[in-house]
Amino acid sequence: MKNKKISGRYEVVVDEKETEVLEEEKTVEEDVLEVSEEVNEEVASEPEVEEKARQYPAEIADMLAQVEEKKNAFYNLYKKYKKFSSLYMIILVVLMIPLFIWVMPIKTYGTWISIGAIILIFGVFYVFTNKTKTNTNESAKNYIDEYYQITMGYVFNNMPEVKNYEQLTGGKLETDVFVNAHMIKDVTSSASRNVVTYDIDGREIAIAEFVAYTQGEGKRKRINPVFIGKLLKVENSIKDEDLRTLVYLKPRIKDQIAQGVNDIEGLETLFNDKDIAIYSSEKTMNKAISKEIVPLLNEYKIDKDLIDIAISITPGMTYFAFSFSDDLMAVPLESDIKVDPIILFKETMETTNKIIAKIK
Numbered sequence: 001m002k003n004k005k006i007s008g009r010y011e012v013v014v015d016e017k018e019t020e021v022l023e024e025e026k027t028v029e030e031d032v033l034e035v036s037e038e039v040n041e042e043v044a045s046e047p048e049v050e051e052k053a054r055q056y057p058a059e060i061a062d063m064l065a066q067v068e069e070k071k072n073a074f075y076n077l078y079k080k081y082k083k084f085s086s087l088y089m090i091i092l093v094v095l096m097i098p099l100f101i102w103v104m105p106i107k108t109y110g111t112w113i114s115i116g117a118i119i120l121i122f123g124v125f126y127v128f129t130n131k132t133k134t135n136t137n138e139s140a141k142n143y144i145d146e147y148y149q150i151t152m153g154y155v156f157n158n159m160p161e162v163k164n165y166e167q168l169t170g171g172k173l174e175t176d177v178f179v180n181a182h183m184i185k186d187v188t189s190s191a192s193r194n195v196v197t198y199d200i201d202g203r204e205i206a207i208a209e210f211v212a213y214t215q216g217e218g219k220r221k222r223i224n225p226v227f228i229g230k231l232l233k234v235e236n237s238i239k240d241e242d243l244r245t246l247v248y249l250k251p252r253i254k255d256q257i258a259q260g261v262n263d264i265e266g267l268e269t270l271f272n273d274k275d276i277a278i279y280s281s282e283k284t285m286n287k288a289i290s291k292e293i294v295p296l297l298n299e300y301k302i303d304k305d306l307i308d309i310a311i312s313i314t315p316g317m318t319y320f321a322f323s324f325s326d327d328l329m330a331v332p333l334e335s336d337i338k339v340d341p342i343i344l345f346k347e348t349m350e351t352t353n354k355i356i357a358k359i360k
Helices: 028-033 046-053 058-103 110-156 175-181 339-358
Strands: 002-007 010-015 163-168 187-200 203-215 223-235 245-249 268-272 276-280 306-314 317-324
Touching: 058 110, 058 339, 110 163, 110 187, 110 339, 175 187, 175 203, 175 223, 175 306, 175 317, 187 223, 187 339, 203 339, 223 339, 306 339, 317 339
Parallel strands: none
Antiparallel strands: 002 010, 163 187, 187 203, 203 223, 223 317, 245 276, 245 306, 268 276, 306 317
């Protein structure tokens, strides 16, 4: 069952039943968008966190300290869960040994007493572990929500051009949003979370973590991720139904998933070198893309964390697809918090907001 939340004119869909974050079997979507099953036994001590925070300006240091506090609080809870589970398992074994040694050999009723006692012991163990796991999963979800509130707040809250900022961890953008962007062909499904909405110059913008899949061939037809990153959409005033421009900033490193755009049928190749490609239904560069936008493209820092960028300008809507590394996309439970990719995302959005202001 799904609930729907309306943020301005954008419909953000929220799943009531979220996938458990500590379950044993992982789907492709969960590999990309869910937190890890196991939590590392080592977490940074308070002096280490303070020392790390001092390396950054006050605003970043404050963000880092807040996230580390939430992360360590969840880790401590998880450590207690593991400790009590291990202790209870030991108690279970200790209780079962006398049953097998003294009770089960008793003729006529020993076996039945042992079976009943074993069922009771395992029943109590199941109830305990299930309740504890449920509480731990809920705590993990709360931590993920707090992580996004803190980090997205750092990214967007101090941008003067941003108005009406909202963040919804459980929100998502639907598959049609990516399909309508006409960047990659044959996308059939998607996974999404952490929707941020805001206004610039009265226009509403939505950006979310997003994975796009194509359907594989063969009997199993396994889905294949063709995009992993953040997807943004913003309205524009373009009325010409035949106009479409696609800008692609190419990777500087080899990446298995970021293979570029391919939905270019009917478009002219206006420019194509090792760093950038521009395709358009227009015949000339000046008509395809504003000359004010081209210099802004050079502000993007394409590297190992921001792998590539696709910008699709269509009638009524402009789309940005940013392929980011796992250091930004994954919520850190097993590893240290990666600050530099968060800073890069903030810089990326500052450049993107400038471009959005030029695409009316």
